[in-house]
Amino acid sequence: MSESPTPEPPRPARPRPASATPPDAGGTGREGVAQGEGRRGRGRRGRPRRPQGEGERQGEQPPDQGEQRPDQREQRPDQRERGRGRGPRPNRRNQQGDRRQDRPPPTPEEREARRVAREKRLAARAASVPAITYPDLPVSAVKDDIAAAIRDHQVVIIAGETGSGKTTQIPKVCLELGRGIAGQIGHTQPRRIAARSVAERLAEELDVDLGKQVGYQVRFTDESTRDTLVKVMTDGILLNELQRDRDLRRYDTIIIDEAHERSLNIDFVLGYLKQLLPRRPDLKVIVTSATIDPERFAAHFTDRDGKPAPIIEVSGRTYPVEIRYRPLVRVEPAKTPGKPDVETEIDQVTGICEAVEELWTEGGAAERAREGSGEDILVFLSGEREIRDAADALEGMNLPGTEILPLFGRLSAAEQHRVFSRHSGRRVVLATNVAETSLTVPGIRYVVDAGTARISRYSQRTKVQRLPIEPISRASANQRSGRCGRVSDGIAIRLYSEADHDARPEFTDPEILRTNLASVILQMTALGLGDIARFPFVEAPDSRMVTDGLRLLHELHAIDPEEKDPRRRLTDVGRRIARLPVDPRLARMMLAAVDEGALREVMTIVAALSIQDVRERPLEKQAQADQQHARFKDEKSDFVTLLNLWKYLRKQQKELSGSAFRRMCKNEYLYYLRIREWQDLVGQLTTTMRELDLEPNSRPATSDQVHRALLTGLLSQIGLYDRDKREYLGARGARFAIQPGSALRRSSPEWVMSAELVETTRLWARTNAETDPAWIEQAGAHLLKRSYSEPHWSRKRAGAVATERVTLYGVPLVTDRQVGYGSIDPETSRALFIRHALVEEDWDTPTASSTTTANSWPGSPNSSPGHAGATSSSTRTPSSSSTTSASRRPWSPARTSTPGGRRNGAADPSCSRSPRTSSSPTTPTRSTPPTTPTSGSRVTCGCGSPTSSNPAPTPTA
DNA sequence: GAGCACTGC
Numbered sequence: 001m002s003e004s005p006t007p008e009p010p011r012p013a014r015p016r017p018a019s020a021t022p023p024d025a026g027g028t029g030r031e032g033v034a035q036g037e038g039r040r041g042r043g044r045r046g047r048p049r050r051p052q053g054e055g056e057r058q059g060e061q062p063p064d065q066g067e068q069r070p071d072q073r074e075q076r077p078d079q080r081e082r083g084r085g086r087g088p089r090p091n092r093r094n095q096q097g098d099r100r101q102d103r104p105p106p107t108p109e110e111r112e113a114r115r116v117a118r119e120k121r122l123a124a125r126a127a128s129v130p131a132i133t134y135p136d137l138p139v140s141a142v143k144d145d146i147a148a149a150i151r152d153h154q155v156v157i158i159a160g161e162t163g164s165g166k167t168t169q170i171p172k173v174c175l176e177l178g179r180g181i182a183g184q185i186g187h188t189q190p191r192r193i194a195a196r197s198v199a200e201r202l203a204e205e206l207d208v209d210l211g212k213q214v215g216y217q218v219r220f221t222d223e224s225t226r227d228t229l230v231k232v233m234t235d236g237i238l239l240n241e242l243q244r245d246r247d248l249r250r251y252d253t254i255i256i257d258e259a260h261e262r263s264l265n266i267d268f269v270l271g272y273l274k275q276l277l278p279r280r281p282d283l284k285v286i287v288t289s290a291t292i293d294p295e296r297f298a299a300h301f302t303d304r305d306g307k308p309a310p311i312i313e314v315s316g317r318t319y320p321v322e323i324r325y326r327p328l329v330r331v332e333p334a335k336t337p338g339k340p341d342v343e344t345e346i347d348q349v350t351g352i353c354e355a356v357e358e359l360w361t362e363g364g365a366a367e368r369a370r371e372g373s374g375e376d377i378l379v380f381l382s383g384e385r386e387i388r389d390a391a392d393a394l395e396g397m398n399l400p401g402t403e404i405l406p407l408f409g410r411l412s413a414a415e416q417h418r419v420f421s422r423h424s425g426r427r428v429v430l431a432t433n434v435a436e437t438s439l440t441v442p443g444i445r446y447v448v449d450a451g452t453a454r455i456s457r458y459s460q461r462t463k464v465q466r467l468p469i470e471p472i473s474r475a476s477a478n479q480r481s482g483r484c485g486r487v488s489d490g491i492a493i494r495l496y497s498e499a500d501h502d503a504r505p506e507f508t509d510p511e512i513l514r515t516n517l518a519s520v521i522l523q524m525t526a527l528g529l530g531d532i533a534r535f536p537f538v539e540a541p542d543s544r545m546v547t548d549g550l551r552l553l554h555e556l557h558a559i560d561p562e563e564k565d566p567r568r569r570l571t572d573v574g575r576r577i578a579r580l581p582v583d584p585r586l587a588r589m590m591l592a593a594v595d596e597g598a599l600r601e602v603m604t605i606v607a608a609l610s611i612q613d614v615r616e617r618p619l620e621k622q623a624q625a626d627q628q629h630a631r632f633k634d635e636k637s638d639f640v641t642l643l644n645l646w647k648y649l650r651k652q653q654k655e656l657s658g659s660a661f662r663r664m665c666k667n668e669y670l671y672y673l674r675i676r677e678w679q680d681l682v683g684q685l686t687t688t689m690r691e692l693d694l695e696p697n698s699r700p701a702t703s704d705q706v707h708r709a710l711l712t713g714l715l716s717q718i719g720l721y722d723r724d725k726r727e728y729l730g731a732r733g734a735r736f737a738i739q740p741g742s743a744l745r746r747s748s749p750e751w752v753m754s755a756e757l758v759e760t761t762r763l764w765a766r767t768n769a770e771t772d773p774a775w776i777e778q779a780g781a782h783l784l785k786r787s788y789s790e791p792h793w794s795r796k797r798a799g800a801v802a803t804e805r806v807t808l809y810g811v812p813l814v815t816d817r818q819v820g821y822g823s824i825d826p827e828t829s830r831a832l833f834i835r836h837a838l839v840e841e842d843w844d845t846p847t848a849s850s851t852t853t854a855n856s857w858p859g860s861p862n863s864s865p866g867h868a869g870a871t872s873s874s875t876r877t878p879s880s881s882s883t884t885s886a887s888r889r890p891w892s893p894a895r896t897s898t899p900g901g902r903r904n905g906a907a908d909p910s911c912s913r914s915p916r917t918s919s920s921p922t923t924p925t926r927s928t929p930p931t932t933p934t935s936g937s938r939v940t941c942g943c944g945s946p947t948s949s950n951p952a953p954t955p956t957a
Numbered sequence: 958g959a960g961c962a963c964t965g966c
Binding site: 190191192218219234235236237239240241243244261263264265382383384385408409410432433434436437438453454455456467469511579580581582610684687688691737739740741745758760761764766 | 958959960961962963964965966
């Protein structure tokens with residue numbers, strides 16, 4: 001093991017290897033973990049994993065139309081050459097469109113050759129269909145009904161609980177119907193691990209090799225080929241394929257599994273399919289759901305006659321579960337007869353202990369447990385803290401032969417894994433919602449449901465994500481109690497009353513009603529779907545949520561809010577953000593990083609922010625883990641901390657063998673599989689950026705470059721420290737605190753930007769860095785509000801001046817900057833000029849070498865920065881010789897001098913208004929501050945570079 | 958002085 005090394009200095013310039021994927025760390029990474037890991041390395045039959053972005057780009061065409069356009073197959077030389085240059089580049093999609101039109105129509109011979117090839121492919125696919133048998137499962141009993149429904153309808157809804165076998169048997173019914181030949185059968189799952197295991201089971205039941213007739217694709221892993229008949233994938237993969245295959249031509253059948261989960265992806269796919277069906281009459285869609293609410297999906301997919309899609313119900317193979325209500329009150333008979341009984345509330349922990357005790361003594365349970373049959377108890381709680389409290393109390397009960405196990409997402413892999421290990425005696429597993437859908441805890445006979453969960457909600461008021469603890473819905477309660485009826489009959493105790501249960505909402509709000517819609521809106525705009533209000537969502541989001549999504553996209557420069565034509569609303573930046581497989585804020589950072597020359601660093605940070613933290617903090621060893629991780633900390637930036645960690649890992653990986661590296665990870669509380677995912681994601685982002693002709697920097701970027709790029713994605717997540725209240729003032733009056741664990745917790749710098757603001761017990765900022773109001777003013781120029789006070793005549797500046805106040809979402813960036821008032825309020829300024837300069841002659845006649853009104857222009861280098869807060873490190877160097885053409889300004893004194901030299905001369909190296917920001921393709925400088933000169937005069941900033949559209953000062957860093 | 962859960966060419 002190495003001694004705490006100091007993180008490396010910035011990475012030296014090193015040519016990038018041809019493959020964008022980071023070098024293999026050795027090992028196959030196949031250890032099973034509770035969640036999240038994908039099978040890596042090799043397929044089951046030793047087939048090498050297909051590298052990302054390399055080799056054939058399979059399946060852009062349906063198997064029966066397998067011909068690929070030449071422009072899709074290879075990069076054309078002109079595209080390759082364009083890659084290095086800066087400046088705007090033409091949209092490739094348009095080029096393809098043009099090219100398609102340019103292509104000469106096929107000759108009859110070509111057409112015939114294609115027809116023959118197609119028939120050959122179809123015959124080969126048909127011949128590859130394996131023999132189909134059905135195991136003894138509830139769904140097998142109704143397979144003929146399902147087959148008939150699919151044959152007769154374009155859309156079929158299949159409702160059935162877990163254990164019915166619908167997930168694995170329906171693809172087989174489809175194959176037997178002859179589907180999967182003309183196109184693939186696409187089968188979506190909400191989670192990667194599910195996609196993989198469904199494909200594995202299907203391949204096993206059909207007795208074929210995984211990756212041949214049955215394949216799967218999840219992020220970073222594609223175990224499917226053009227010859228694959230059934231492709232299982234995450235719904236995100238299907239969504240992403242839309243970008244290249246608008247009509248999903250490669251599929252002849254699409255199965256959307258677990259639709260009741262109603263994730264953002266599922267809702268988007270269902271809406272899209274609804275629109276697609278009339279264009280693809282040959283396409284069959286099967287939507288499967290738990291038995292809750294299949295009617296909603298049936299009604300969504302009405303046919304042309306307005307008839308809802310048929311629903312086929314499949315019974316599940318589950319055992320009866322007895323529900324007992326044990327509300328958290330204790331009823332004692334009234335002491336005086338005739339008076340009502342006395343109810344006293346008990347706390348949740350007591351309720352849990354009593355419920356566990358009740359189940360403990362349940363008829364013969366203890367005896368059965370001794371015999372080794374599953375008698376375990378699963379307790380559902382809302383979060384980590386509740387789990388710890390309950391665990392402490394249960395441990396205190398000293399139940400004989402009993403193990404108490406916590407289970408929540410942030411637990412280390414090993415800790416999560418304990419619930420899958422074999423054990424003797426009894427177990428009480430205390431879990432969050434992970435155990436409701438993502439993880440199946442084996443051997444559960446009893447459930448205790450506290451009836452609450454943390455639900456992610458987007459706050460309309462503060463535009464911030466919240467995680468409030470809420471009563472769960474009836475559907476969720478049903479799902480929880482169902483977790484104990486899988487191996488035998490079970491008992492579920494609900495720590496609330498039946499009346500409480502019945503009064504609860506039927507379903508949890510679908511994600512689309514609870515989340516910021518920026519990403520969905522962007523994808524829809526990029527796909528040319530037009531008006532969001534008219535998109536056929538299963539449940540349409542509130543228009544205010546749409547407005548908020550659009551607002552964020554404007555903040556990111558992704559859309560032009562003034563463009564009325566929705567097809568033209570997307571900016572170049574927006575089009576590129578839509579291509580990048582990360583959150584729009586993070587994608588924005590990457591594009592800004594290109595201009596800053598910091599793409600390599602920012603890509604690493606963005607990938608880290610996109611995945612779960614690779615740093616583990618086991619419950620019992622938090623101090624040791626913190627100590628290990630402290631080596632990487634940067635005092636001013638949690639982002640730099642991530643870079644330090646990345647550099648350390650790369651260095652260790654180079655020096656150690658695969659197994660030694662993994663040992664090191666474990667010893668230093670780093671999660672190997674997430675590190676692999678981090679590296680995979682950096683590889684994927686590198687590839688995608690390269691496809692956009694954007695290359696990473698070869699020279700290491702400075703911290704300022706990195707943070708300026710990050711800031712472009714975090715403009716509404718900045719904060720100004722309020723010393724009195726010891727908290728930060730954020731956008732729209734939000735007040736937040738730095739989360740403990742952030743390196744900035746103690747230093748509390750004046751200005752911070754945060755990668756994530758989440759409201760739990762209070763509004764917390766997680767992953768933060770110090771920032772600079774001058775940078776914010778520059779990056780947020782399109783969002784600033786300016787106001788002016790105390791206009792007066794300045795003898796010294798020979799012009800009207802006023803005090804400027806600049807705010808971003810209500811956060812004061814500048815409070816008392818003295819600026820020229822002429823362009824802001826010409827009339828008042830003119831009056832001041834007449835009264836003071838002309839009438840009172842309060843004016844020094846300018847000499848030939850001095851300047852006049854130019855200095856009083858807002859944004860001219862002589863206006864004081866005046867940034868709020870005191871720690872601004874970036875005071876601009878005043879440049880005394882700026883000038884402007886004043887002749888057209890009616891309020892300016894008649895005599896204006898034009899000092900020679902600088903004007904239109906060579907660029908002043910001290911000028912911060914570099915061409916980078918004014919001509920960059922990714923940073924439109926179009927902005928509409930109220931201070932744009934009205935007369936069209938041109939402001940120069942002392943070095944001759946024109947800045948006519950943006951009078952905001954451009955500070956140096 | 959602390960955090961539900963997923964997911965993308």
